[in-house]
Amino acid sequence: MKGISYFESDIEEQDDNSFSLIANIEEGNTQEDVVINEDEEISVLPLRNMVLFPNVFMPVSVGRKSSLKLIRDAEKRHSYIAIVCQKSAKTDEPKLADLHSIGIVGKVIRILEMPDQTTTVILQGLKRVGLQSITSTTPYLKGKVRMLPEEVPSKKDKEFIALVDTCKDLTIRYVKSTDAHQDSAFAIKNIDNHLFLIDFICTNLPIKKDEKIELLRINSLRERAYRLLEILTREVQLSELKASIQMRAREDIDQQQREYFLQQQIKTIQDELGGSGQEQEIEEIRKKGQHMKWGNEVATVFEKELAKLERTHPQSPDFSVQLNYLQTLLGLPWGIYTNDNLNLVQAEKTLNKDHYGLEKVKERILEHLAVLKLKNDMKSPIICLYGPPGVGKTSLGKSIASALKRKYVRMSLGGVHDEAEIRGHRKTYIGAMPGRIIKSLIKVGASNPVFILDEVDKISSDRQGDPSSALLEVLDPEQNNTFHDNYLDVDYDLSNVMFIATANNINAIPGPLLDRMELIEISGYITEEKIEIARKHLVPKALEANGLTFGIIRHQIKFSKQVLETIIENYTRESGVRELEKKINKILRKMALQYAKDGYLLCANLKPADLYDFLGAPEYTRDRYQGNEYAGVVTGLAWTAVGGEILFVETSLSSGKGGKLTLTGNLGDVMKESAMLALEYIKAHASLLNIDKEVFDNWNIHIHVPEGAIPKDGPSAGITMATSLASALTQRKVKADLAMTGEITLRGKVLPVGGIKEKILAAKRAGIKEIILCEENRKNIDEIESMYLKGLTFHFVKDIQDVFAIALTNELVKNPIDLSVKTEKKEEK
Known part of the structure; x- marks a missing residue:
């Protein structure tokens, strides 16, 4: 049989070859009587992780100088030595506390000097002993031991014989199920001495050192055999389970090896053809990365991720994830900028060509270009264009990009409720992708486009986050130079992007987000502006869209100013021009149908009377001034989302006890409060209007604003209601062709209101000639072009008494109500 060595210095557990014996040892002649007195000093050989049992031979590699000296002295003197195991294999100079208290008395059989300069000693265990003390540590350990008794069954004990045979069978079964030398099983079969066999298996079984110490402590050989049987049963079960698992794994490995060999063959063929597709793609990515204008941080991340891609198997799902990430990094326009058009005259021409009016916006863009031209470096502004639908906010962004000669990109935020739409997903998630900001920059291919954030007031939030909060970083010039997208996981500079947000209602935009933007209001167009927009933009665009630009047809079709004004006044009601564009397209479609059928146009030069045939009956009618015949x-x-309107406030009186106030006309809370304020002021200042205070107790007051189906609210009808009440309670006429707007306080002060431009144009359309405004609204009049103010007279007031002085005449209406008539009192009982 083949022998093995146990290295004292570095063996932790016995290996699977541990059943080999020295070939020339004959079992059966190993027992020897040993007698050692308790007072006798004996050499102690510590072993790091070996446990020797009685009557068993074991080769041990000795490395410690003290141990080498000990075994050489013992061989010369033919003396017995105590062989004990250390508690920890790492202890180099063990003391009594570092050694197990049980060991073996043995002797040195032979010392072998090995070719690799190591020394191997063959030890034979004889009897069990208990280590009592250590008496000396130099030149090696010496101590005192106590012989331990051992209970040995008789040779005729059938139970013990059966127990040993069972242990033998399990040991042979264990050896066959492991990688141990199979001649070990043959050796065990040929051991007939039952006493020796138990100790032999205990010594050579590859189990933990603590379990061997436990077996050595057992005095009864029968009990030791029972405990050994438990351990063998456990080891055999584990060994067979391991073998079963390895067998199943081997089948999987065989299939994997087959696939691996096939893949290697494919790889070899591809190498002959110039490399695999994956390798070529990785090399192409590396070359692109070398020419990118990114910083050191991004370059480091790129190299790290590229190295990870090279280590990833092409068939792995992670390969495509890693590849997509690198392609996203390469797709971004790092350091790529378009040259701005700094010719202010040319930029102004472009803006004027594309849009009529909108002077404030154009002026702001030209200011930005002027500063950029002088400084040659500045952070792009964050502009928010707000106003009613259809006034050209989105198209103005495209015009700005054209004027600056920048790339144009638009992102609609209407209905966006997921924060990942802005910041992206982390790439660890399945299906992760960058946010729409980064994707838009990849698409446009430049780091300084004009970026339209459309409908920024339509963002919503839910459990997936708040996109408006994510926009705080995007729309802050102090932060967006290090914008962090979750997918990229590196900072990207957005400070050169010109963000232009659009909104209909700035009240729906969160305060922190609103604070980061420069607000520019785009109010609704007046009729005159709509006519010019239609002539210069809408009609040519509609002709092109409907295929009426060929030959002389283009010159035959004409929309006069009167026709456009009629369409605007009678067929649309809006602040912008979307509905107007639809009506023009409807007219041209009917013309296209006629020309396609008959080959000529029956009515190319449109007149207002022809619109009935194309658009049907007028859909809207403008309110006209109705005179001042009634008190x-x-x-x-009033200002509405579709422009300015005139409205009538009517007050009627009816006799009744208690002076009840009734408000009708679908009024909002603010408008109702204005009516009550006006009434309370007049009650408090009745003497200034020569109103008898008894009137308020004997007459009910009813205030009505016509068109009750339309909701109305706001404070700007305050002075109108006060004047209406004053006229009704005094029965005096209101000055003809007069309109007014302004808010009233309980003290009678007149406060400014908004929407002045739209209101003035509405008054002009209705035939109004004089308008009463708050003194503070004078500045709004100064901003309106003089052409829109022709034929109008303005009265600027500070107090409601000034309004009464201008609005109320000294002439009574026809058939005035006699307010001196009081209701009859009920007779007292």
Whole structure:
């Protein structure tokens, strides 16, 4: 049989070859009587991780100088030595506390000097002993031991014989199920001495050192055999389970090896053809990365991720994830900028060509270009264009990009409710992708485009996050130079992007987000502006869209100013021009149908009377001034989302006890409060208007604003209601062709209101000639072009008494109500 060595210095557990014996040892002649007195000093050989049992031979590699000296002295003197195991294999100079208290008395059989300069000693265990003390540590350990008794069954004990045979069978079964030398099983079969066999298996079984110490402590050989049987049963079960698992794994490995060999063959063929597709792609990515204008941080991340891609198997799902990430990094326009058009005259021409009016916006863009031209470096502004639908906010962004000669990109935020739409997903998630900001920059291919954030007031939030909060970093010039997208996981500079947000209602935009933007209002167009927009932009665009630009047809079709004004006044009601564009397209489609059928146009030069044939009956009618024949009827001015309108405030009186106030006309809370304010002021200042205070107790007051189906709210009808009440309670006429707008306080002060431009144009369309405004609204009049103010007279007031002085005449209406008539009192019982 083949022998092995146990290295004292570095063996932790016995290996699977541990059943080999020295070939020339004959079992059966190994027992020897040993007697050692307790007072006798004996050499102690510590072993790091070996446990020797009685009557068993074992080769041990000795490395410590003290141990080498010990075994040489013992061989010369033919003396017995105590062989004990250390508690920890790492202890180099063990003391009594570092050694197990049980060991073996043995002797040195032979010392072998090995070719590799190591020394191997063959030890034979004889009897069990207990280590009592250590008496000396130099030149090696010496101590005192106590012989331990051992209970040995008789040779005729059938139970013990059966127990040993079972242990033998399990040991042979264990050897066959492991990688141990199979001649070990043959050696065990040929051991007939039952006493020796138990100790032999205990010594050579590759189990933990603590379990061997436990077996050595057992005095009864029968009990030791029972405990050994438990351990063998466990080891055999584990060994067979391991073998079963390895067998199943081997089948999988065989299939994997087959696939591996096939893949290697494919790889070899591809190498002959110039490399695999994956390798070529990785090399192409590396070359692109070398020419990118990114910083050191991004370059480091790129190299790291590229190295990870090279280590990833092409068939792995992670390969495509890693590849997509690198392609996204390469797709971004790092350091790529378009040259701005700094010719201010040319830029102004471009803006004027594309849009009529909108002077404030154009002026702001030209200011930005002027500063950029002088400084040659500045952070792009964050502009928010807000106003009613259809006034050209989005198209203005495209015009700005054209004027600057920058790339144009638009992102609609309407209905966006996921923060990942802005910041992207982390690439660890399945299907992760960058946010729409980064994707848009990849698409446009430049780091300084004009970026339209459309409908920024339509963002919503839910459990997936708040996109408006994610936009805080995007729209802050102090932060967006290090914008962090979750997918990229590196900072990207957005400070050169000109962000232009659009909104209909700035009240729906969160305060922190609103604070980061420069607000520019785009109010609704007046009729005159709509006519010019239609002539210069809408009609040519509609002709092109409907295929009416060929030959002389283009010159035959004409929309006069009167026709456009009629369409605007009678067929649309909007602040912008979307509905107007639809009506023009509807007219041209009917013309296209006629020309396609008959080959000529019956009505190319349109007149207002022809619109009935194309658009049907007028859909809207403008309110006209209705005169001042009735007391309590006053013309007010209102702002709506589709432009300015005039409205009438009517006050009527009816006799009744208690002076009840009734408000009708679908009024909002603010408008109702204005009516109550006006009434309370007049009650408090009745003497200034020569109103008998008894009137308020004997007459009910009813205030109505016509068109009750339309909701109305706002404070700007305050002075209108006060004048209406004053006219009704005094029965005096209101000045003809007069309209007014302004807010009233309980003290009678007149406060400014908004929408002045739209209100003035509405008054002009209705035939109003005089308008009463708050003194503070004078500045709004100064901003309006003089052509829109022709034929109008303005009265600027500070107090409601000034309004009464201008609006109320000294002439009574026809058939005035006699307010001196009081209701009859009920007779007292």
